[in-house]
Amino acid sequence: xxxxxxxxxxxxxxxxxxxxxxxxxxxxxxxxxxxxxxxxxxxxxxxxxxxxxxxxxxxxxxxxxxxxxxxxxxxxxxxxxxxxxxxxxxxxxxxxxxxxxxxxxxxxx
Amino acid sequence: xxxxxxxxxxxxxxxxxxxxxxxxxxxxxxxxxxxxxxxxxxxxxxxxxxxxxxxxxxxxxxxxxxxxxxxxxxxxxxxxxxxxxxxxxxxxxxxxxxxxxxxxxxxxxxxxxxx
Numbered sequence: 001x002x003x004x005x006x007x008x009x010x011x012x013x014x015x016x017x018x019x020x021x022x023x024x025x026x027x028x029x030x031x032x033x034x035x036x037x038x039x040x041x042x043x044x045x046x047x048x049x050x051x052x053x054x055x056x057x058x059x060x061x062x063x064x065x066x067x068x069x070x071x072x073x074x075x076x077x078x079x080x081x082x083x084x085x086x087x088x089x090x091x092x093x094x095x096x097x098x099x100x101x102x103x104x105x106x107x108x109x
Numbered sequence: 110x111x112x113x114x115x116x117x118x119x120x121x122x123x124x125x126x127x128x129x130x131x132x133x134x135x136x137x138x139x140x141x142x143x144x145x146x147x148x149x150x151x152x153x154x155x156x157x158x159x160x161x162x163x164x165x166x167x168x169x170x171x172x173x174x175x176x177x178x179x180x181x182x183x184x185x186x187x188x189x190x191x192x193x194x195x196x197x198x199x200x201x202x203x204x205x206x207x208x209x210x211x212x213x214x215x216x217x218x219x220x221x222x223x224x
Contacts, residue, residue: 004151031210042200042215043152050210087151096165097213099151 002026004100006088011106012078020073020086020103028093034062034073035087037102043087046073075105083107113216115201121222122191129187130219134203141184142213143176144200152200158184159206191223 004024012018024032031050035043049055049064049071061074073086085102092098114133122128134141139160144152155174156166160181173191178184188195198220202213 008149033210033212040220042218045212045214048210048212089151091211094165095211096154097152099153101149101151104149 006100006103009104022071022088024090026090026092030091033089037085115216127189132201133183138203138205140204142202146198193223196223
């Protein structure tokens with residue numbers, strides 16, 4: 001079966017750095033997405049990785065290791081508005097997005 | 110174009126009633142997806158269209174659910190004889206087929222509550 005695992009909840013302090021991990025087992029791989037979702041709102045696109053390595057975009061970076069079936073999202077200089085759920089999703093061999101359950105990130109002052 | 114829109118944003122209905130939701134994708138996007146999301150879970154795929162053709166339908170989608178995209182533009186999702194278990198957020202997303210990555214852009218969702 002297809003499976004995506006990420007921690008249910010994480011807590012971090014404003015101004016700090018946090019790393020949200022995602023491991024996956026899917027039938028095929030055509031890229032991995034990270035989305036941010038604030039409570040009661042729709043997911044918004046953050047990043048996409050299809051090759052191994054680190055992609056940096058401002059305060060957010062995403063890393064991929066295809067051989068390990070592993071990705072992480074790194075958030076730097078945390079702000080209160082970063083409190084949200086972060087969803088990891090893999091595009092499988094049928095180009096269907098398989099979603100994780102999301103990691104709820106709580107930022108404390 | 111300001112993005113994907115969905116209507117209504119909220120719907121409360123009684124068990125056994127039919128409901129219909131509408132999604133207007135970003136105008137140049139030819140792929141349209143429907144998802145269902147419950148609290149604490151990621152989106153669950155329901156179905157998707159490429160232009161007006163419905164190419165994939167989740168086996169989780171019972172006969173009470175039907176979706177259309179008659180002219181390859183907006184789409185409707187109908188749930189017949191609603192059940193309390195249908196209460197969820199229904200999300201629509203669209204993507205341009207030839208863009209890499211083929212990013213899906215989501216609408217604000219329709220929150221359904223079945224009493």
